[in-house]
Amino acid sequence: MSKSAGIIVIGNEILSGKTKDENSPYLTRELRDLGVDVRKISVIPDELNLISDEVKQFSSSYDYVFTTGGVGPTHDDLTMDGIAAAFGRRTQRHPELESTLRQYYSRDLLDGNLRMADVPDGARFVGGKGMWFPVIAVENVYIFPGVPEILRRKFERIKEMFREAPFHLREIYLRADEGQIAAILHHVLADFPDLMLGSYPYFDNPVYSIKLTLESKDASYLDRAHQRLISELGKARLSPIKNP
Amino acid sequence: MSKSAGIIVIGNEILSGKTKDENSPYLTRELRDLGVDVRKISVIPDELNLISDEVKQFSSSYDYVFTTGGVGPTHDDLTMDGIAAAFGRRTQRHPELESTLRQYYSRDLLDGNLRMADVPDGARFVGGKGMWFPVIAVENVYIFPGVPEILRRKFERIKEMFREAPFHLREIYLRADEGQIAAILHHVLADFPDLMLGSYPYFDNPVYSIKLTLESKDASYLDRAHQRLISELGKARLSPIKNP
Numbered sequence: 152m153s154k155s156a157g158i159i160v161i162g163n164e165i166l167s168g169k170t171k172d173e174n175s176p177y178l179t180r181e182l183r184d185l186g187v188d189v190r191k192i193s194v195i196p197d198e199l200n201l202i203s204d205e206v207k208q209f210s211s212s213y214d215y216v217f218t219t220g221g222v223g224p225t226h227d228d229l230t231m232d233g234i235a236a237a238f239g240r241r242t243q244r245h246p247e248l249e250s251t252l253r254q255y256y257s258r259d260l261l262d263g264n265l266r267m268a269d270v271p272d273g274a275r276f277v278g279g280k281g282m283w284f285p286v287i288a289v290e291n292v293y294i295f296p297g298v299p300e301i302l303r304r305k306f307e308r309i310k311e312m313f314r315e316a317p318f319h320l321r322e323i324y325l326r327a328d329e330g331q332i333a334a335i336l337h338h339v340l341a342d343f344p345d346l347m348l349g350s351y352p353y354f355d356n357p358v359y360s361i362k363l364t365l366e367s368k369d370a371s372y373l374d375r376a377h378q379r380l381i382s383e384l385g386k387a388r389l390s391p392i393k394n395p
Numbered sequence: 396m397s398k399s400a401g402i403i404v405i406g407n408e409i410l411s412g413k414t415k416d417e418n419s420p421y422l423t424r425e426l427r428d429l430g431v432d433v434r435k436i437s438v439i440p441d442e443l444n445l446i447s448d449e450v451k452q453f454s455s456s457y458d459y460v461f462t463t464g465g466v467g468p469t470h471d472d473l474t475m476d477g478i479a480a481a482f483g484r485r486t487q488r489h490p491e492l493e494s495t496l497r498q499y500y501s502r503d504l505l506d507g508n509l510r511m512a513d514v515p516d517g518a519r520f521v522g523g524k525g526m527w528f529p530v531i532a533v534e535n536v537y538i539f540p541g542v543p544e545i546l547r548r549k550f551e552r553i554k555e556m557f558r559e560a561p562f563h564l565r566e567i568y569l570r571a572d573e574g575q576i577a578a579i580l581h582h583v584l585a586d587f588p589d590l591m592l593g594s595y596p597y598f599d600n601p602v603y604s605i606k607l608t609l610e611s612k613d614a615s616y617l618d619r620a621h622q623r624l625i626s627e628l629g630k631a632r633l634s635p636i637k638n639p
Contacts, residue, residue, distance in 0.1 A: 259572075
């Protein structure tokens with residue numbers, strides 16, 4: 152069994168169409184490459200109760216939860232409070248973070264800046280060494296900022312802790328109608344129930360009209376399923392397109 | 396009050412990072428332009444129970460629900476069954492859709508193709524005139540395919556039915572630290588509680604480091620809030636950057 156993950160994107164700017172979410176596609180690709188199975192992505196507003204409910208639900212459903220956005224000093228930065236509430240905790244000014252902020256801002260420090268040192272009770276630091284500001288985690292929830300460059304820099308530093316057995320992928324390209332292959336796919340799945348099998352139509356590609364994706368963490372299982380599918384397609388006089 | 400909307404993106408190909416979701420950003424921008432408030436976006440796998448649960452929850456939470464993906468003839472196309480289950484219904488072969496499909500495929504028709512005529516009991520057609528295949532809706536749920544070009548063509552045809560009073564937007568660009576303005580924003584919001592106010596930091600822009608967005612459907616309310624914020628920022632010796 153793969154470890155599972157959920158991603159919660161927090162931010163009105165995404166839901167109002169002003170900003171395009173680059174973070175969930177990035178995290179999704181990275182986690183997949185690490186062998187982690189992303190099960191759900193949610194985009195929700197900057198509202199305390201909604202953040203709290205979503206985090207509570209995700210935390211109990213998936214091995215890992217990643218949040219992006221809503222960490223900062225202004226009124227719309229409610230992620231820390233929402234995560235604290237999800238676990239029935241409060242936020243507290245963290246002395247180590249406070250001292251980092253005091254050092255950074257020096258004489259220019261305002262009370263608003265210190266809000267960034269308020270984290271849920273029992274929060275821990277991950278990948279702190281060499282980072283100006285560590286990734287903060289509470290239980291299985293890893294908290295990232297919304298700014299894509301910073302999120303990426305932080306995720307890069309900690310990602311190896313999530314690595315496990317990789318997914319293996321095979322692709323088959325066909326010129327056919329999905330209706331022609333539905334029964335074939337169904338039969339192959341009956342014998343290979345653990346195969347992750349996707350069928351995607353393309354309507355404007357001159358070379359192929361279907362892409363099939365076959366995936367498994369078990370390379371030999373994948374090979375057998377792949378051979379079986381190729382053979383079933385052959386019986387229906389459908390041959391895969393090479394180098395599409 | 397704006398009408399609210401939720402978007403459910405259905406597809407393993409998005410969650411496994413193989414395909415980038417272009418549909419929810421498109422729908423989000425379009426709905427915002429139409430004056431509709433998108434409250435949540437979910438990306439979920441091609442699994443019957445998950446689709447059913449999500450649709451049930453969205454349908455009772457928002458005025459409109461839009462689904463994308465999972466409509467087609469293969470094993471991983473479970474959207475119609477999921478939506479039917481969400482409303483305690485079954486799918487049924489629709490005679491009008493069946494005849495459209497029979498005409499289109501003519502002698503090449505396979506049983507697999509006809510699965511696309513199976514829709515939830517009580518489904519209705521929206522914007523059918525002049526479309527090869529209409530948008531299918533069940534209660535407040537509008538069902539779209541995952542292929543972006545087709546989704547857009549279909550949405551374009553029906554979008555005017557969702558139009559209402561527009562959102563008005565003002566932006567303010569500053570060179571400042573968010574910690575400096577947090578208290579000011581807080582005060583303005585105390586007097587303008589219905590203002591939608593966002594504060595977004597930029598770390599690599601040479602001209603500004605904060606973008607503030609102010610929104611309301613009430614243009615005069617927005618004007619007053621905007622003037623008030625400019626005046627409060629002025630007292631703190633912060634002046635907006637023109638033509639950033």
